[in-house]
Amino acid sequence: xxxxxxxxxxxxxxxxxLDNLGNTCFMNSALQCLVHVEPLTEFFMKVxxxxxxxxxxxxxxxxFDTYGEVTGAxxxxxxxxxxxxKNSNLYYDYSFRPTRMKETxxxxxxxxxxxxxxxxxxxxxxxxxTMHQEINRKNxxxxxxxxxxxxxxxxxxxxxxxxxxxxxxxxxPSSILSLPLNPQERTFQVNFIRLNGQAEYDIVPMxxxxxxxxxxxxxxxxxxxxxxxxxxxxxxxxxxxxxxxxTPLRKLSxxxxxxIEQDYYTGRHATFRYENKPTTLKLDECIQGFFSLESLDExxxxxxxxxxxxxxxxxxxxxxxxxxxxIIQLKRFSHENGFRRKLDTxxxxxxxxxxLGKLLKSSEEAVYDLIGVCNHIxxxxxxxxxxxxxxxxxxxKWYRFNDSYVSTMSxxxxxxSRDAYLLFYLKRQK
Numbered sequence: 001x002x003x004x005x006x007x008x009x010x011x012x013x014x015x016x017x018l019d020n021l022g023n024t025c026f027m028n029s030a031l032q033c034l035v036h037v038e039p040l041t042e043f044f045m046k047v048x049x050x051x052x053x054x055x056x057x058x059x060x061x062x063x064f065d066t067y068g069e070v071t072g073a074x075x076x077x078x079x080x081x082x083x084x085x086k087n088s089n090l091y092y093d094y095s096f097r098p099t100r101m102k103e104t105x106x107x108x109x110x111x112x113x114x115x116x117x118x119x120x121x122x123x124x125x126x127x128x129x130t131m132h133q134e135i136n137r138k139n140x141x142x143x144x145x146x147x148x149x150x151x152x153x154x155x156x157x158x159x160x161x162x163x164x165x166x167x168x169x170x171x172x173p174s175s176i177l178s179l180p181l182n183p184q185e186r187t188f189q190v191n192f193i194r195l196n197g198q199a200e201y202d203i204v205p206m207x208x209x210x211x212x213x214x215x216x217x218x219x220x221x222x223x224x225x226x227x228x229x230x231x232x233x234x235x236x237x238x239x240x241x242x243x244x245x246x247t248p249l250r251k252l253s254x255x256x257x258x259x260i261e262q263d264y265y266t267g268r269h270a271t272f273r274y275e276n277k278p279t280t281l282k283l284d285e286c287i288q289g290f291f292s293l294e295s296l297d298e299x300x301x302x303x304x305x306x307x308x309x310x311x312x313x314x315x316x317x318x319x320x321x322x323x324x325x326x327i328i329q330l331k332r333f334s335h336e337n338g339f340r341r342k343l344d345t346x347x348x349x350x351x352x353x354x355x356l357g358k359l360l361k362s363s364e365e366a367v368y369d370l371i372g373v374c375n376h377i378x379x380x381x382x383x384x385x386x387x388x389x390x391x392x393x394x395x396x397k398w399y400r401f402n403d404s405y406v407s408t409m410s411x412x413x414x415x416x417s418r419d420a421y422l423l424f425y426l427k428r429q430k
Contacts, residue, residue, distance in 0.1 A: 048064075179290050291316070
């Protein structure tokens, strides 16, 4: 990769796009977000600039080729996007053909060598992991590399036994925080029993945001005039208690209303589905839910000498340190009962001043600013990736990257997108 040109790092200069080599928008959008991670770009450009800026202007090879194929390919791509040169694979100074990156990552993982659409998160994970391994080998297996220092953070999983209160904790480093968006779905059958023993049932669609009294109220309103009744004796349910029932419907005269929750669908019952979350979520709610205490569905074997039994247990995740660069995956793709689908849930996320430390009640200060968004548009079978990014967190100038096409965006205009898939946040430094 010989070059004789000098860099043009003017923040006002329009950034360059990446040519689509055949369904490579997943790669292009992820790379554009990574290129705009300022501390990582500074690390590469410092070495590249020192190597190429010589008095004799003698062409030199890529210094990162000695690290490994993937690191060398990324350095080549980064240099071409940062410099201004109409030679070497640049078209009118606006786009670059990432051929080497595509071929290199394809040799590493054969599915990326095809012309099929792939997952941007899986590509990003492979890219970061491989660059860490290559840089680590080059540096004689030092404990940390620029990749781990910027992106990796250990997530601790703690399981507490309900019998002996023993806590079993394990921690694994992660470069991407993957947040589930899939709403829980349950099936309900509402049985209404008259005094004469005749039973009725009905389908009453309601979201989980409504309490049980709303469900019962809707049931009666659809069938009866509430003024004809005076008292309801009880609510019987597997998930809510009778104490939750607080409504004027207490004045109705029917003796028993039963709400039965089922874990399956059957043609013999009248059922409805409700979503456990609203159609619009907030990022802080997703994060709080991810790190909240949860009960395990199945008994957990406690191996303590004074226990040695299967017992109910609780689990909680904890982010042990806050990474300099926080990449969040909004898990829009799910596999259920052999079917694949995409969740179009809109997630509202902050652009500036995202206080993750306060959100997770940590003594460590951790305030983040959004620097990049990787979007997935369309369905799981026919989709397209784009990216939004800005050159540094203090800039109010955002750019939209659609493969080789780059356009400016108004500040905060469309940046919070319902198509967002990967979010890139940069932690503020003191």
